[in-house]
Amino acid sequence: MAELIRIKRGLDIKLKGKAGQIFGKAEPATLFSIRPDDFQGIKPKVVVKDGDVVKAGTVIFQDKANPEMKFVSPVSGTVLEVKRGDRRKVLNISIQSDGAYASEPFKKVDPSTLSAADVKSLMLASGFWPFIKQRPYDIVADPNVAPKAIFISGFDTAPLAPEYDYILEGKLEEFQLGVNALAKLTTGKVHIGINIENASKVYKGTKGVELHEFEGPHPTGNVGVQIHHVDPINKGEVVWCINPQDVVTIGTAFKKGAYDFSKIIILSGSCVKKPAYYRTTYFAQLSNILADNVENPANARFISGNVLTGMQIAPDGFLGAYDSQVTVIPEGKQSEFLGWIMPRLNKFSVNRSYFSWLLGGSKEYVLDTNINGGERAFIMSGEYDRVFPMDILPEFLVKAIIAKDIDKMEQLGIYEVAPEDFALCEFVCSSKIETQRIVREGLDFLRKEMA
Amino acid sequence: MKALRNFLDKVKPNFEEGGKLAMFRSVFDGFETFLFVPGTTAKHGTHIHDCIDSKRVMSMVVIALIPALLFGIYNVGYQHYLVTGQDTTDFCGMAVFGLAAVLPKIVVSYLVGLGIEFIVAQWKREEIQEGFLVSGLLIPMIVPVNCPLWMLAVATAFAVIFAKEVFGGTGMNIFNVALITRAFLFFSYPTAMSGDAVWIATDPILGIGGDAAVVDGMTGATALGQVAVAESGLATVTDAMGNTLSTMDMFIGLIPGSIGETSKLAILIGAVILLLSGIASWKTMFSVFVGGAVVGYIFNSVGATPITWYEHILLGGFCFGAVFMATDPVTSARTECGKYVFGFLVGAVAIVIRVLNPGFPEGMMLAILLMNLFAPLIDNLVVQANINRRLKRANKVK
Numbered sequence: 001m002a003e004l005i006r007i008k009r010g011l012d013i014k015l016k017g018k019a020g021q022i023f024g025k026a027e028p029a030t031l032f033s034i035r036p037d038d039f040q041g042i043k044p045k046v047v048v049k050d051g052d053v054v055k056a057g058t059v060i061f062q063d064k065a066n067p068e069m070k071f072v073s074p075v076s077g078t079v080l081e082v083k084r085g086d087r088r089k090v091l092n093i094s095i096q097s098d099g100a101y102a103s104e105p106f107k108k109v110d111p112s113t114l115s116a117a118d119v120k121s122l123m124l125a126s127g128f129w130p131f132i133k134q135r136p137y138d139i140v141a142d143p144n145v146a147p148k149a150i151f152i153s154g155f156d157t158a159p160l161a162p163e164y165d166y167i168l169e170g171k172l173e174e175f176q177l178g179v180n181a182l183a184k185l186t187t188g189k190v191h192i193g194i195n196i197e198n199a200s201k202v203y204k205g206t207k208g209v210e211l212h213e214f215e216g217p218h219p220t221g222n223v224g225v226q227i228h229h230v231d232p233i234n235k236g237e238v239v240w241c242i243n244p245q246d247v248v249t250i251g252t253a254f255k256k257g258a259y260d261f262s263k264i265i266i267l268s269g270s271c272v273k274k275p276a277y278y279r280t281t282y283f284a285q286l287s288n289i290l291a292d293n294v295e296n297p298a299n300a301r302f303i304s305g306n307v308l309t310g311m312q313i314a315p316d317g318f319l320g321a322y323d324s325q326v327t328v329i330p331e332g333k334q335s336e337f338l339g340w341i342m343p344r345l346n347k348f349s350v351n352r353s354y355f356s357w358l359l360g361g362s363k364e365y366v367l368d369t370n371i372n373g374g375e376r377a378f379i380m381s382g383e384y385d386r387v388f389p390m391d392i393l394p395e396f397l398v399k400a401i402i403a404k405d406i407d408k409m410e411q412l413g414i415y416e417v418a419p420e421d422f423a424l425c426e427f428v429c430s431s432k433i434e435t436q437r438i439v440r441e442g443l444d445f446l447r448k449e450m451a
Numbered sequence: 452m453k454a455l456r457n458f459l460d461k462v463k464p465n466f467e468e469g470g471k472l473a474m475f476r477s478v479f480d481g482f483e484t485f486l487f488v489p490g491t492t493a494k495h496g497t498h499i500h501d502c503i504d505s506k507r508v509m510s511m512v513v514i515a516l517i518p519a520l521l522f523g524i525y526n527v528g529y530q531h532y533l534v535t536g537q538d539t540t541d542f543c544g545m546a547v548f549g550l551a552a553v554l555p556k557i558v559v560s561y562l563v564g565l566g567i568e569f570i571v572a573q574w575k576r577e578e579i580q581e582g583f584l585v586s587g588l589l590i591p592m593i594v595p596v597n598c599p600l601w602m603l604a605v606a607t608a609f610a611v612i613f614a615k616e617v618f619g620g621t622g623m624n625i626f627n628v629a630l631i632t633r634a635f636l637f638f639s640y641p642t643a644m645s646g647d648a649v650w651i652a653t654d655p656i657l658g659i660g661g662d663a664a665v666v667d668g669m670t671g672a673t674a675l676g677q678v679a680v681a682e683s684g685l686a687t688v689t690d691a692m693g694n695t696l697s698t699m700d701m702f703i704g705l706i707p708g709s710i711g712e713t714s715k716l717a718i719l720i721g722a723v724i725l726l727l728s729g730i731a732s733w734k735t736m737f738s739v740f741v742g743g744a745v746v747g748y749i750f751n752s753v754g755a756t757p758i759t760w761y762e763h764i765l766l767g768g769f770c771f772g773a774v775f776m777a778t779d780p781v782t783s784a785r786t787e788c789g790k791y792v793f794g795f796l797v798g799a800v801a802i803v804i805r806v807l808n809p810g811f812p813e814g815m816m817l818a819i820l821l822m823n824l825f826a827p828l829i830d831n832l833v834v835q836a837n838i839n840r841r842l843k844r845a846n847k848v849k
Contacts, residue, residue: 368499
């Protein structure tokens with residue numbers, strides 16, 4: 001194993017509502033919804049109609065640019081509705097489960113015995129491909145470009161994040177099969193970043209991968225930070241990344257010879273009555289898990305994902321494509337009298353003009369969705385650098401993006417970053433600048449210009 | 452508070468687009484967000500936000516300025532009582548006189564500056580921003596007590612319009628707004644900004660301060676003014692009554708000078724507030740002192756200046772500039788390495804101006820303004836170094 005990589009800059013935001021290692025019980029979901037927008041960089045061409053009968057693994061839509069890239073149904077049942085918005089843009093495709101979990105056939109084989117081309121076409125046709133993301137641009141991996149390496153972040157350091165050690169318990173065989181498939185897709189290495197504090201039993205038992213030990217606060221668990229410290233992306237290079245749970249899902253299909261889109265998620269946040277892990281399915285409606293489990297639901301923010309990068313969903317919303325976490329926190333619509341000068345002992349700040357730095361690092365906070373101020377131009381300097389553990393100047397990169405200066409974006413390292421890497425910058429920003437949105441737009445702009 | 456909130460909610464429609472008072476929308480908005488942190492919630496991106504905002508940042512700077520301001524008010528009274536031969540133990544009398552001299556300047560500075568900001572915000576349909584809360588307090592603190600109010604008003608208007616609003620408002624300016632005000636005064640009305648007669652209020656204000664005449668032997672020059680005109684070899688500086696100043700006197704600050712700059716003790720309290728709260732960069736502040744000390748020591752040891760390096764730091768506006776003006780994040784270097792360079796050069800240039808140019812007894816203002824101009828260049832070098840590292844990494848792979 002390579003030597004330990006210590007990350008110094010960053011921030012662990014301690015929130016109330018952490019889930020212990022227990023499973024909650026909930027009725028299985030019956031409604032499923034796939035949002036094509038979850039998959040960055042693709043244009044959906046829907047191949048089913050309302051009322052079609054589907055099985056787990058039946059193709060629902062495909063990418064217009066790469067028609068061999070399929071997106072499949074997570075369960076068996078009927079297509080309820082292909083919902084379209086303005087200019088017939090596909091908003092979501094909802095599927096009513098029949099409860100049988102019947103599956104399309106899948107090849108029961110160890111992918112390491114297959115040729116690279118076979119694995120690639122199998123992954124594309126099976127609907128597993130979209131779970132592989134690429135950098136640069138933070139989009140679904142382009143199958144026409146060979147990556148120099150594949151990265152898996154084996155842990156998540158975001159607030160209230162799940163512990164993958166716990167989720168992956170006993171899944172070594174599936175994980176190994178998934179890794180074998182991924183290994184066929186690159187001539188480079190498959191890297192896994194592991195946390196020194198975790199046991200990482202599954203990762204340590206996996207063959208054919210290179211492990212890298214990390215130590216440090218969030219965003220150490222972000223795959224972008226790990227790539228930067230292990231094998232940074234230079235202009236012209238492509239790296240793929242994938243979430244460990246998706247690796248297991250791929251491996252499970254190879255092991256069983258059938259699709260199994262079940263997934264373990266963590267439900268946490270200060271508004272959740274009983275924070276716990278739950279067994280559910282990709283794209284599942286979450287109401288069975290959330291029902292009667294949320295305090296004051298009328299004044300709660302439901303998030304698929306974590307509080308920094310997740311997506312707001314309705315109380316009866318659906319799990320996002322890449323998410324293993326659902327968070328519920330209070331909304332913050334109330335205005336606060338002279339709040340900016342108050343001591344605000346119950347609020348969290350990295351700025352020492354508040355007192356969270358005196359109250360100790362273990363205090364857990366209930367944070368709401370209030371922005372706590374108005375948007376301004378950049379005023380304070382150095383705020384971003386303290387939470388951005390890469391050799392990149394975040395403020396200058398964001399400014400280059402705002403100015404749409406392509407040369408500067410490239411020079412300042414935009415190929416290495418994804419919006420999620422800027423989430424902490426956005427959190428600490430005293431000018432309340434939406435850095436994640438800016439970076440997303442910058443990546444999309446650059447991709448269009450470079451095409 | 453509930454009643455106030457309800458009142459605001461009730462009158463709010465009048466100020467919205469099409470309402471009777473829509474022309475004051477920005478003003479209403481400004482006061483509303485001042486009184487109540489708005490209930491705006493995150494729509495994109497992170498769902499939670501740090502509770503720091505620029506109002507908090509600015510108000511911390513204002514708080515940090517208050518010790519120096521209060522001392523400045525007292526010192527204005529003290530100097531007046533001293534040179535008119537009155538009883539300098541009359542604390543209240545001196546404080547009232549100081550207040551009568553300083554308060555109108557604060558009011559004028561805020562009225563003119565905020566007035567312009569309100570008009571521009573309304574015109575551009577933007578929210579009123581709080582940047583001027585700091586500038587508006589800095590301005591009266593860095594002028595001599597005898598600066599006429601109309602000059603202050605003209606200079607403030609000039610600075611807010613031409614140093615700030617034309618660049619796009621708070622956060623966009625290249626030069627420190629308060630220092631542009633001072634520079635405008637300095638070059639437009641030199642007689643009101645330098646010399647021996649401007650630093651001590653000798654006349655009563657609105658009948659306050661008694662009508663005693665100035666005593667004989669009074670000299671109104673600042674310590675640095677004395678150094679600048681001195682024959683070589685002068686090693687001691689004196690207060691208004693001709694008494695030699697000790698290092699302690701310079702530190703405590705009952706000496707002539709711009710209103711807020713004299714007391715190093717009060718500035719030190721402000722510096723502690725700024726550094727503890729992390730609002731000001733210790734890198735910038737520390738480097739200014741290092742730069743001043745190093746250059747002061749060199750000049751003193753070659754005999755170019757009669758006072759020691761620590762006297763250079765204690766006298767004049769060096770400390771005030773280092774703590775409150777060089778650390779302005781908008782106009783100083785924004786990269787972490789750049790802050791060391793920026794700070795060092797501010798300190799160094801300030802002493803160079805003081806020593807090598809007898810026309811300018813004080814160099815801090817010009818040093819900071821000059822370095823404001825070079826801050827983007829310093830940042831650019833740091834950014835370029837980062838770019839080169841990345842290029843080198845890419846080439847190594849090839």
